[in-house]
Amino acid sequence: MSEREQWGDLRQRRLAEPGAAEAYEATRLAFELGRAVRELREQRGWSQRQLADAAAMTQSAVARFEAGGTVPTLPVLERLARALDVRLDVRFTPRTAAA
Numbered sequence: 001m002s003e004r005e006q007w008g009d010l011r012q013r014r015l016a017e018p019g020a021a022e023a024y025e026a027t028r029l030a031f032e033l034g035r036a037v038r039e040l041r042e043q044r045g046w047s048q049r050q051l052a053d054a055a056a057m058t059q060s061a062v063a064r065f066e067a068g069g070t071v072p073t074l075p076v077l078e079r080l081a082r083a084l085d086v087r088l089d090v091r092f093t094p095r096t097a098a099a
Contacts, residue, residue, distance in 0.1 A: 026071055027068065029071065030068040030069070030070060030071045030072075031068030032068075033065075033068075033072065033077070034065050034066040034067060034068040034069075035066070035068070037051075037062075037065065037066055037080055037084070038066040040084045040086060041062075041066075041084065044084070048062045048063055048066070051080070051083060051084070054083035054084075055079045055080050055082070055083035056079060057076075057079070057080075065080075074090070077090075
């Protein structure tokens with residue numbers, strides 16, 4: 001068996017463990033939220049410190065968030081949205097069927 005197949009098998013086994021899929025999804029969501037905030041911050045030409053000051057946060061909290069290291073609460077997302085002058089939309093959308 002190739003190394004790639006072994007990694008795929010290991011990943012599937014790990015995701016089948018209780019709670020693993022939920023943890024993976026939470027991590028994915030945290031990463032995507034962090035990336036979106038980083039992109040908005042960079043579009044404005046702001047440093048992490050400038051965003052932190054505008055959102056009443058610390059620079060290290062912004063850095064952790066942008067790196068996907070924390071899953072933020074809705075109030076934190078609202079503060080970041082206000083600081084970045086954007087509207088926060090939280091919604092449910094249907095999953096698309098896999099091709």
